[in-house]
Amino acid sequence: MPTLSPVRLRAARAQAGLTQRQLGNLCDMSNVAISNYETGRVSPVPRIIGRVATALGLALLDLCEPVEDELFAALGELDECRRRRLLERLRDAETAVP
The missing domain is CATH 1.10.260.40 (lambda repressor-like DNA-binding domains)
Structure with missing residues (x-):
C-alpha cells in the first residue's frame, strides 16, 4: 500500500x-x-x-515513499553471475509467452 x-x-x-x-x-x-x-x-x-x-x-x-520490494532486495543479494542467469531466464520466458 x-x-x-x-x-x-x-x-x-x-x-x-x-x-x-x-x-x-x-x-x-x-x-x-x-x-x-x-x-x-x-x-x-x-x-x-x-x-x-x-x-x-x-x-x-x-x-509516496519509494517502495522497496522484497524481490528487489533479494536480487540485490545475488552475485553478478546469478543475476545475469536470472535475467536471461526472464528474457527467454518473456519471448516464449504467446
Whole structure:
C-alpha cells in the first residue's frame, strides 16, 4: 500500500506555489489536515493521497515513499553471475509467452 512522503508533499506544494490552506481548499479538506500530512503526524489512506496528488497535478505515486520490494532486495543479494542467469531466464520466458 502506498505511503505518503511528508517531504515530497511539502516540496510539491511549495513547487506549486500553494499555501497549506490553498491546497486544503483544492482538496476539500482543512489546512490542519495538510499540515498533519506534511509533518507525518497523520498518514492518509491512498484515496486521500490521490486527491491531494490530483490537486497538485501529480500522480499518486509522486507523493509516496519509494517502495522497496522484497524481490528487489533479494536480487540485490545475488552475485553478478546469478543475476545475469536470472535475467536471461526472464528474457527467454518473456519471448516464449504467446
